[in-house]
């Protein structure tokens with residue numbers, strides 16, 4: 001099987017222009033087939049605040065009312081996605097910006113009430129079209145995917161970018177040997193959040209449960225590792241969580 005690299009870049013990097021430019025240069029240098037998934041939660045929160053729309057996050061997921069849905073559609077599908085595509089084109093990469101609605105690549109279902117919480121216009125992924133993505137990739141296109149999905153009835157839904165990355169990697173695993181790299185602003189999953197160099201080299205499902213229990217892993221890192229583990233369970237060959245400046249696959253935390 002041919003190989004493919006799926007890179008997910010998080011909100012803190014997307015928000016910082018210099019970091020984003022560096023990451024896109026490094027992403028351009030990755031050899032072979034590749035796909036980029038971007039987040040942008042922090043940018044959406046800032047724009048929403050300017051517009052007087054309050055942000056509420058529950059378990060790392062944004063409660064997405066109608067006004068917030070408009071904000072995230074503009075920020076993820078427009079501002080960030082198109083900026084990233086333009087920058088990649090400048091690096092000589094034939095990038096194509098997509099949301100999950102484009103070519104119907106990621107279909108989702110509006111999340112039902114969970115523990116009495118109404119997440120609003122948030123989508124749980126039901127199906128990802130790896131065949132169409134691989135067709136694009138095989139013609140030399142580099143898909144750049146925003147964290148937006150559609151329900152097949154004309155509605156855009158907001159979906160966590162780490163989940164989009166895992167689901168995309170899983171769908172591509174039927175066609176390729178997939179390496180999934182989650183990059184963010186830290187060197188990996190850390191034993192001690194105050195010690196930047198305390199990178200945990202390998203995390204298994206067993207370690208993960210232990211780290212959640214003792215508080216080593218918290219906040220947004222919990223769903224990120226859950227997504228990483230689910231990708232491994234579904235045939236993704238390798239998952240790495242690492243610093244945006246170190247996406248060469250040789251650094252960070254390996255999820256097994």
Ligand SMILES: Nc1ncnc2c1ncn2[C@@H]1O[C@H](COP(=O)(O)OP(=O)(O)O)[C@@H](O)[C@H]1O
Pocket residue numbers: 009010011012039060162183184186188189190191192193216217218219220221224
């Ligand atoms: N053990 C840990 N190691 C590294 N980061 C951790 C850890 N536990 C919690 N975190 C937090 O998780 C955050 C990453 O999750 P999140 O903000 O959702 O990332 P992203 O922006 O890439 O989606 C880090 O910024 C950090 O604050």
Ligand SMILES: CC(=O)N[C@@H](CCC(=O)OP(=O)(O)O)C(=O)O
Pocket residue numbers: 009010011012038039040041042044060061062072122123147158159160161162
């Ligand atoms: C439903 C949900 O929570 N969606 C996320 C999508 C963006 C995202 O995941 O961005 P980061 O990777 O920068 O965190 C949100 O709106 O924050």
